[in-house]
Amino acid sequence: MESEVLKISNLSAGYFDNNVLKNINMIVPEKKVVAIMGPSGCGKSTLIRCINRMHETTNGAKQSGEIFLRGKNIYELHSILVRRKIGMVFQRPNPFPTMSIYDNVISGYLLNGIKLKKSERDFIVEDSLKKAFLWEEVKDTLHKKGNFLSGGQQQRLCIARALAMKPEILLLDEPTSALDPKATVRIEELIVNLKETVSILLVTHNISQAARVSDFTAFMYLGELVEFGTTDSVFTLPKHKKTEEYLTGKFG
Amino acid sequence: MNPRKKIFKDNLFKFIIMIFSFVSVTPLFFILFQIVRNGISSISINFILKLPKGPGESGGGILNSIIGTFIIITIAIIISVPIGISAGIYLNEYKNRFAELLKVIVNVLQGLPSILIGIIAYLWVVKPMRGFSALSGGIALALMMLPMVIKSTEETLKLIPHSLKEASYALGVSYKDTILKVILPSGFSGIASGIFIGIARITGETAPLLFSAFGNPFVNLNPFKPVDAIPLLIFNYAMSPYESWHKIAWGASFLLVAGVLILNIIIKMAGEKWKVKF
Amino acid sequence: MKEDKIFKTTLIMSGVFIALLIILILYSLFKGSYLSIKQNGFNFLTGKEWDPVSEKFGLLPFLVGTLLTSVLSLLISIPFALSIAIFSAIYLKKSFTGKILNYLTDLLSGIPSVIYGFWGLYFFVPIIRKLEISLGILPYGVGIITASLILSIMIIPYTSSIAREVINLVPSELIEAGYAMGATTYDVIKKIILPYAKSGIFAGILLSFGRAFGETMAVTMVIGNSNTLPKNIFSPANTMASIIANEFTEATKNSHLSSLIEVGLWLFLITFVINFIGQTIIKKFAPEGGK
Secondary structure, eight states, X not given: OXXXXXXXXXXXXXXXXXXXXXXXXXXXXXXXXXXXXXXXXXXXXHHHHHHTTOGGGSTTEEEEEEEEETTEEGGGSOHHHHHHHEEEEOSSOOOOTTSBHHHHHTHHXXXXXXXXXXXXXXXXHHHHHHHXXXXXXXXXXXXXXXXXXXXXXXXXXXXXXXXXXXXXXXXXXXXXXXXXXXHHHHHHHHHHHHTTTSEEEEEOSOHHXXXXXXXXXXXXXXXXXXXXXXXXXXXHSOSSHHHHHHHTTSOO | OOHHHHHHHHHHHHHHHHHHHHHHHHHHXXXXXHHHHHHGGGOSHHHHHSOOOOTTOOOOOOHHHHHHHHHHHHHHHHHHHHHHHHHHHHHHHOOSHHHHHHHHHHHHXXXXXXXXXXXXXXXXXXXXXXXXXXXXXXXXHHHHHHHHHHHHHHHHHHTSOHHHHHHHHHTTOOHHHIIIIIIHHHTHHHHHHHHHHHHHHHHTOOGGGTTTTBOOSSOOOOTTSOBOOHHHXXXXXXXXXXXXXXXXXXXXXXXXXXXXXXXXXXXHHHHHHHOOOO | OHHXXXXXXXXXXXXXXXXHHHHHHHHHHHHHHHHHHHHHTTHHHXXXXXXXXXXXXXXXXXXXXXXXXXXXXXXXXXXXXXXXXXXXXXXXXXXXXXXXXXXXXXXXXXXXXXXXXXXXXXXXXXXXXXXXXXXXXXXXXXXHHHHHHHHHHHHHHHHHHHHHHHHHTSOHHHHHHHHHTXXXXXXXXXXXXXXXXXXXXXXXXXXXXXXXXXXXXXXXXXXXXXXXXXXXXXXXXXXXXXXXXXXGGGOOSHHHHHHHHXXXXXHHHHHHHHHHHHHHHHHHHOTTTOO
């Protein structure tokens, strides 16, 4: 049994009277890509927003249950510390428009007032941009603001920004749904490459993407975790009827 | 109605509208022309660096009111900008009943006739201090500038997409640092424009200063003593019977209008340059 | 985190501060006018005489002065302001000339009030004097008519910018439908745009009325500083704002000062009501866009 980086235990969550997540139990293994797929409204975005405690920033949010990050219950730590250990990339690229590319990558340190030596900073920036497959394209324009970058490049910048904080796990919330096919392919390549460095949870509504890049797949439906297993087994021999219907396009 | 008549009516209407529109802006040219014609002859280095002479004597300058204007405006900025930006952030971040009420209050504050602000400055500062002062003038102008800063801050921040906040939270950044280091810098252009527009507005205000700053024929750097300001000087000299003082008032008017116009142009150009695109 | 709590408290405190400001302003105005309210009572509103020496204080001359100047200036300015709004928002929509027209109109509003007054004093007053001579009236030059004319120039940009915004809010589908039926621009304006924008334009006029009501410097300089009830539009007079501006620093008696503050109180109340109604109409018309 590989070691686990994340354990989700009886997690339920929602807003006001709405129960979006119902009793989720899941284990995310170390240094693997776990894809979470399911039709719109199944709760996959809410799930990962619970993991880095972004869920509670929304008005009326509620949750119950436990999430263990490397054995520690994240609800017993301060939310800010939890978020510094977990990286998140959003659906629409959101680099900071007032900062240069360089500053964007280390913005986690800058904004949190964490002091670094220049040599450390330079190293982190280069290392993160290389891991995000962006270094070659921006190494000569590091100190310019990033608004000339394409959508795909901006998203890779956001990935570099998340990686710079050396997170235990990287959460990707439909990272390619706003990008063109060419940019999508680039990012999928980098996800496969990245799992040697960090564990990845990928939310996607693109079934084939899940099949392409992930080691494990979770299928969610109406707030429940219907099926979880290796990508191979889920796609070739799904255990539940709903999973099979989703994979064959009967809904979603 | 036959088509011919219709078209005639249409063209006539357009013509009338056009005439009225052009007539409406002609006073602008008249005023600017007269100010330049009458004022430009007074402008010289002496005008800016010297003090006013007595009635009937020609020459003299408006140094006292130039410095006074600077002092009062500086006081007004120091008071109104921090509080205004803070309140503007509050209005954008909090969506409760108090915030809605506050928006109405800001509008009421903005609609206050300037003479009332003068009365308030008198009652709040001049009376307790038993004397007129630059400080009371600065407080009066701060009251006028406050709603402008609040509104422009609120409206600028409203345009910033929520995703920026999310990006910051996801990096484990605190609320305070998110607002101060991410949101505010992104809104810098709009907020700064609002502040400078406010400055341009209050530079020309006279009524709030009538019984607060009050006026002073000498240069005064002490904020607790009365001080002159350019619009105050214009008012007093224009209403006086002395021709030499009228001349000075024209020169001062020229300076004032030129200053406000230049400030407006700078605001427009800088606003475009610093604008952050999302 | 503790620093977040301090920060949030600071934000809330600044909001509370603003609310306190307006409460204190009202309180100070009431406290300052208390003496006058006690001494003059309701006669203040109906009193035609304002004589600090004999300590008789009546608001009526100034109320009438203010009403006359504001209403007159409004009536004069409306056709011009609406013309600019219609011309730039409809005929010149998005064209360079339209932008220039809007810019010039904004410039008009950027000229300080005291300069309008000075210019009015120097150039308008002699003209009015000549007019009065030709009409056989006492050639004061200054008076209600002069103040109204200057005021009308000053509020044109205010009315026109609100009207412009309101006209721009008319859905373009409605306008295009009108043109598609073969209507002329005049028809579209008369039958589609104006009816739709009616309440918004009314609100704009109301807000300009409030602005004219409280305008001080330009009016003070050309209205002639007379404390008697104006007989006609050529009479010199005083408005509520100008009497305060003229007499406040000279008032030695407490009763005089208090009465002036009571004038200020009424000025506050009246402009508040006018502005409140105007703002409410605009909010209804454009829930997100109105200013």
